[in-house]
Every structure is written in C-alpha cells, then in structure tokens.
Amino acid sequence: MNQNKQHYLLNKAEEACNLLKKHLHQDNVVRVISHNDADGISAAGVVCNAISKENGKFHVTIVSRLNAEVLDKISREKYKLFFFCDMGSAWTERIAKLKGDAIIADHHQSIDCTDEQENLLHINPHLFGLDGTRDVSGSGVSYLAVRSLKHYELSGLALVGAFGDMQGNGNITGVNQTILQEGLDKGVLEVSKGLKIPSLTQEPLYKALAYTFTTSLTGISGDFEGSKAFLEKIGLSYGIKFTDLNNEEKDVLKEEVIKINSSIFGNIYRISGEIPELKNIESYSQIIDACGKNKKQGIGLSICLGEREQALKEGLELFKKYQDGILKGLEWIKKEGSIEMDYIQYIYTEDKNLKSFMGTLSSIGIDIGLLNPEKPVLALSKMDPLIKISGRTTLKMIQKGVNLGDAFEQASKSFNGSGGGHTIAAGAVIPHNNLDNFLNLVDEIVKEQINL
Numbered sequence: 001m002n003q004n005k006q007h008y009l010l011n012k013a014e015e016a017c018n019l020l021k022k023h024l025h026q027d028n029v030v031r032v033i034s035h036n037d038a039d040g041i042s043a044a045g046v047v048c049n050a051i052s053k054e055n056g057k058f059h060v061t062i063v064s065r066l067n068a069e070v071l072d073k074i075s076r077e078k079y080k081l082f083f084f085c086d087m088g089s090a091w092t093e094r095i096a097k098l099k100g101d102a103i104i105a106d107h108h109q110s111i112d113c114t115d116e117q118e119n120l121l122h123i124n125p126h127l128f129g130l131d132g133t134r135d136v137s138g139s140g141v142s143y144l145a146v147r148s149l150k151h152y153e154l155s156g157l158a159l160v161g162a163f164g165d166m167q168g169n170g171n172i173t174g175v176n177q178t179i180l181q182e183g184l185d186k187g188v189l190e191v192s193k194g195l196k197i198p199s200l201t202q203e204p205l206y207k208a209l210a211y212t213f214t215t216s217l218t219g220i221s222g223d224f225e226g227s228k229a230f231l232e233k234i235g236l237s238y239g240i241k242f243t244d245l246n247n248e249e250k251d252v253l254k255e256e257v258i259k260i261n262s263s264i265f266g267n268i269y270r271i272s273g274e275i276p277e278l279k280n281i282e283s284y285s286q287i288i289d290a291c292g293k294n295k296k297q298g299i300g301l302s303i304c305l306g307e308r309e310q311a312l313k314e315g316l317e318l319f320k321k322y323q324d325g326i327l328k329g330l331e332w333i334k335k336e337g338s339i340e341m342d343y344i345q346y347i348y349t350e351d352k353n354l355k356s357f358m359g360t361l362s363s364i365g366i367d368i369g370l371l372n373p374e375k376p377v378l379a380l381s382k383m384d385p386l387i388k389i390s391g392r393t394t395l396k397m398i399q400k401g402v403n404l405g406d407a408f409e410q411a412s413k414s415f416n417g418s419g420g421g422h423t424i425a426a427g428a429v430i431p432h433n434n435l436d437n438f439l440n441l442v443d444e445i446v447k448e449q450i451n452l
C-alpha cells in the first residue's frame, strides 16, 4: 500500500527532475529558495550540489519563513525556474503566479491547494497519503526531485536534513528508508552498530556524554557534573577521549550506558567519502543546525556545498557554542521548570541567548525528563511587540491525537498571528497582548484532539 504511494511520489519527483533538466539544458539560472533550519539548508545543499554537478548555475537564498513579503520580492525576479525547498506547500497559488516555472519540494502538512496548477510541480508526501513528519524531510523530498540525475552521494545530505527534523532517532522509516537503502546500495552510505554519541570521537568523554541529547541519558545528558560522576563511578577517567580507551574500557562504557538507556546502542549512519567531522550523519546535521540557529545559514550551506576550510572551521565553532548554550538552557529549565496548564505546558524567556533554541530545549527537556512528556511544551520568546512560540511534543502524544501544527495554525489565525508546522513540532508568531488567549485556545484544541 505505502509502496504504491511512494511510487506516485517518486513519479511526481521525476517529473520535477525532467523540468529541472530542461532548464539546465537551456542554461537557465535556477532560483533556489529554502528554509534556514538544518533540513532546509541541507535541502538547498542537495539541489545546488546537483545543479553544480550538471554544470548548471543557481542563485540561492535561505529565508526564516516564506511569507507574502518574500514572495512579493521573488515575484519581481525574472528567473525561468524557481525551486522551493522545505517550504512552499502553503503558498502554491502565489507560487503558480510567478513568471517562470516552479518546483516545490516540501514535506509540511499545511497545503493551500491540491489542484494541479500549470507551470508548477508540487512534490509533498502528504499529497500522496504519506507521512511527512517522520518518514521524509524537506531535504529528502528535494533529493527525490534531483534523483534521476543519479548523484547518489547526495543521499547523505538528504538524511542530514532528516536528522535535523528529528527523523533520525530510532528507526529510519518510509521514504527516508528508501533513500538510505539507495545510498547503501550505491556504496555512498554506511551503517553499523555502535554508541549513538555524536561527539564521541571529538570530545573528552564527560563532554561527549553530556552533549548526548537525541538519545537521552538521564542524569548525564546536559549535565557535566552528572557525567563526570558517572564516569568516575564506572572507573573511567572523565577527561580521556574515547579513542584513547583500551578495548576493555570501551566495553565497560558501552555496558554501563546501555543500562541507562538501551537505545543508546544502535545504528550509526555514515557518509562514506566524508571527512571525520562530518562523517556521522547525526553530527553533520547538528553542525548545520547550529549554523542555522545562529543565523549563519550561509556557513551551513557552504559546508553542504563542500567547503572544508574556513566555513567548516566556523561551523564547528558555532556548534561548540551551541552545545554550551543548550547546557545552560537545560540548567535554566531545571531551575525554573515549566508552567503547566490542563493539557499543555509552557516555558517563557526574554533572554536573547536562549531565544534561538527554545524549541530544541523543549524537545531535550522532555527527553531527559526535565519536562512532563504528557503535555506538549510551548516555548515562548518575547520579541516585542510579538511573541514567538515553538511547540514540541512526543510521538506518543501524536498517537493520542495531538497535532501541534493544526493547533497552532488554528489558534494563531484566531488571534492575528500566523503559525503551523508538523504534528510533533510547530511554530507561531502572535501579538504579545493575545498571548493568554492563544495559550487558552491551544490548551482547548489539544484537549479536543486527545478526546476525539
């Protein structure tokens, strides 16, 4: 059943690729517009790399969100092909009115129009009854759209974006699995069992463990002191690097962390030809994520496009800074906690150092048990006169019916804001004075979603 649906999605993507080829043959510059998170940056990386490999030209812009203002600007441009990655599904009618052809490679659930429109090729798993929250990311859909150019090494970047959108934790499923399998078959990706500790070979042990967020280690993740204490308890010196441990010590570490969370041991996905810092797909995605969160999307994109000198150096520095920021943020959550309503909870900050990763903090806070997993977390950042809201919840809550993207879209519309996203992660911006109303309405909507 899903195989059939994937088939339709792949066909649509191939149509898009044919359109891209046509424009490349005509030597047209492709106008690429993508999103500024890890998935969006990787998606732009996939498309721009493919165009370069075909000796084509592109002009790329990374934006924080697609809105009327961005589209007004783009509509004055005279390109013959516009390529939207990780965004665009909510704006098909506007995009169809652009002067040139357009491709949308998106995976968000809000779609403004499902009708076929001339000069627009719209690829989105939701159009084919497939899951875009868990099973494929914007970079994955973008990969499908350039797939018949046969640059299979880009399957790695396609999964970098999937990890960025939290689709890499646990099993790789659906379309992501198809992409992974293709990369494995072509010998450009590798998978092996190991400890899912992204900084394992880069940092001293206590830091590597404390920086382990996607698979949480209670009492250790986000906690340098807890991490040191754990290592001392199992008889390992905390400042040593994993690569300097002997085999017996490596086994001790493995056994002891598995006792805390068995899913810490599992599949590690790697890009075969990549340098050590970027070889692990999860680490790669975290570096790109850090670039995006620090508004240095250009650096992230340069890395995706193959720059391994200055951009990589800056990317790695941003990543370190970001990891420390997360640690400070978790300490803050530990101290302050969240404010619980009946069906949701929220955390609030005016601290500009925290604002850029409040959503990530919420996810990690739930994972490591600092926040109640039974209530979606709304992370509120004051940006006078507006409030920016990032929402995060768990797969378990989604199975109970929660859909944060829908809730945010509906509630923000009711109070002069805008919002939407995925079932598991969503965002909204609303006027500050409507905050209480917004929270009450989201609480109400989530209650209905659970009780339906």
Ligand SMILES: [Mn+2]
Pocket: 039, 040, 086, 107, 137, 138, 139, 165
């Ligand atoms: Mn995405």
